[in-house]
Amino acid sequence: MRFSLIVAIMIFTFLTGCTSQILGVEKLRNYENTLQHNNETALQVENINGQVIIQADSNAGDNAAVSAVLKVVASSEEAAEEFLDKIDIHFAREGDVFVIESKVPKVWTMPGKAKKPMSWSVDYKITIPEGLDIKTAVTNGNVEILGANASVMGHSVNGNVAIRDNTGSINAIATNGNTEVSNDQDFEINLTQISQNGSHTLNIPFAKYGNYNLRTTNGQIKINMPSSVEPKIKAKLVNGNITMTMGERLSGLIDLKTTNGTASTNMVVNTTTIDGISKKNHLKGMIGAGIGEINAESTNGNIIMNSADSPGNAGL
Numbered sequence: 623m624r625f626s627l628i629v630a631i632m633i634f635t636f637l638t639g640c641t642s643q644i645l646g647v648e649k650l651r652n653y654e655n656t657l658q659h660n661n662e663t664a665l666q667v668e669n670i671n672g673q674v675i676i677q678a679d680s681n682a683g684d685n686a687a688v689s690a691v692l693k694v695v696a697s698s699e700e701a702a703e704e705f706l707d708k709i710d711i712h713f714a715r716e717g718d719v720f721v722i723e724s725k726v727p728k729v730w731t732m733p734g735k736a737k738k739p740m741s742w743s744v745d746y747k748i749t750i751p752e753g754l755d756i757k758t759a760v761t762n763g764n765v766e767i768l769g770a771n772a773s774v775m776g777h778s779v780n781g782n783v784a785i786r787d788n789t790g791s792i793n794a795i796a797t798n799g800n801t802e803v804s805n806d807q808d809f810e811i812n813l814t815q816i817s818q819n820g821s822h823t824l825n826i827p828f829a830k831y832g833n834y835n836l837r838t839t840n841g842q843i844k845i846n847m848p849s850s851v852e853p854k855i856k857a858k859l860v861n862g863n864i865t866m867t868m869g870e871r872l873s874g875l876i877d878l879k880t881t882n883g884t885a886s887t888n889m890v891v892n893t894t895t896i897d898g899i900s901k902k903n904h905l906k907g908m909i910g911a912g913i914g915e916i917n918a919e920s921t922n923g924n925i926i927m928n929s930a931d932s933p934g935n936a937g938l
Contacts, residue, residue: 646695646740649702653690653711657720660684664755665748666716668723670731671762672743673781678769682751688722689747695740705739719757722748755790764799776801782820796820800841805829808849817841821862829853830869838862843918848930852914864918866927874914876927878905883924 665686667674672693692709696702710725724744729736743763752770760778767776767785775793776783783794784802791812794801801815804825810832815822821841824834830851836843836858843857843864850869857864868889878885885905893900893907900907918925 646697647699647702648693648695649699649706651692651706651709653688653692655688655711655713657686657688658684661718662715662720662754663718664720664757665750666719666721666757666759667746667748668721668759669744669746669761669763670724670726671741672724672745672760673764673766674746674748674758674760675766676746676748676750676756676758676768676771678752678754678771679749680752680770682749684751686748686750691745692743693745694742697740702739705742709742709744711744722746794822850914852912854915855917856915857918858920859923860921861923862920863923864920864925866916866918866925867930868916868927870929870931872914872916872929873910873912874908874916876905876907876909877915877917878925878927879903879918880920880923880925882922883920885918885925887927889927889929 690711692706694702694705696705708727712723712725714721726742730738753772755772756767757775758765758777760781762780763778764781765776765778765783767774767788769787770789772790774785774788774790776785777795778799779797780799781796782799783796785792785794786804788805789809792803794803794815796817798819799817800820801817802823803813803815806828808828808830813832813834815824815836817838819840820838822836822838822843824836825846827846828849829847830849832853834853834855838859840861841859842862843859845855845857845866847853848867848869851871852874872889876891880903884902887905889909891905891907891909895908898907899905916927
């Protein structure tokens with residue numbers, strides 16, 4: 623699938639006055655653009671300072687809509703207007719990938735006394751047809767990707783990443799931020815959630831199978847899979863707890879291990895196998911005879927895996 627650019631750009635600028643957080647004059651500019659779908663296979667969005675929301679819509683047809691709010695805070699109205707003029711929302715094609723990128727003068731991102739605004743941001747809302755590969759590269763902003771896309775990589779530095787209702791493989795990556803992945807349908811997906819200094823939430827109440835890899839350094843990992851049968855899960859963190867709500871038909875290898883904490887479950891785990899372990903901080907054995915695998919490891923924290931049919935265990 624390809625995007626071709628229709629020249630239909632609308633820009634509005636208005637003054638909002640002084641901000642409450644930074645003393646100065648704030649000005650906003652609204653940007654709107656329409657893209658026509660024409661065999662592009664992927665969309666990539668790169669942004670500094672601002673959120674990115676991407677919505678896949680079955681009613682989008684051959685059109686995609688790009689809306690952005692540009693915001694600048696400067697010492698005067700004239701300076702704010704000047705800085706707004708220097709923010710470029712850039713469109714480019716790189717092979718089969720259509721790229722949307724926020725470009726600002728290099729001196730704005732460098733320390734020093736070079737001329738720059740007190741603050742600036744660009745917030746995107748993008749509506750696209752279903753079935754595209756999505757990739758984001760965001761610094762200082764949240765990422766939210768919604769709907770039936772193909773493969774998705776949501777990446778943010780200093781921001782949260784949320785991916786909902788996707789039907790393909792998922793990579794949710796955050797540095798200094800949380801990740802959340804959810805889907806209300808039964809899809810077998812490949813998922814990776816990685817963070818440094820952030821928590822992970824995985825809420826897929828109807829999923830039975832799939833491959834899930836969740837890692838973080840400082841945070842919590844919460845997994846809600848009350849219909850799970852034979853998933854393959856690897857959850858690992860250094861400082862924090864791992865909490866899992868699993869299906870009563872769960873079947874496979876269970877390995878829950880912590881260094882400074884406890885590992886527990888209310889499900890019946892057979893630890894009499896050759897490699898079975900039943901200790902306060904390490905529980906390893908089989909539930910049933912399935913091919914599922916639950917590997918959870920924490921250095922400083924507790925690991926709890928309970929059945930969804932227990933009171934208070936349904937949902938996150």
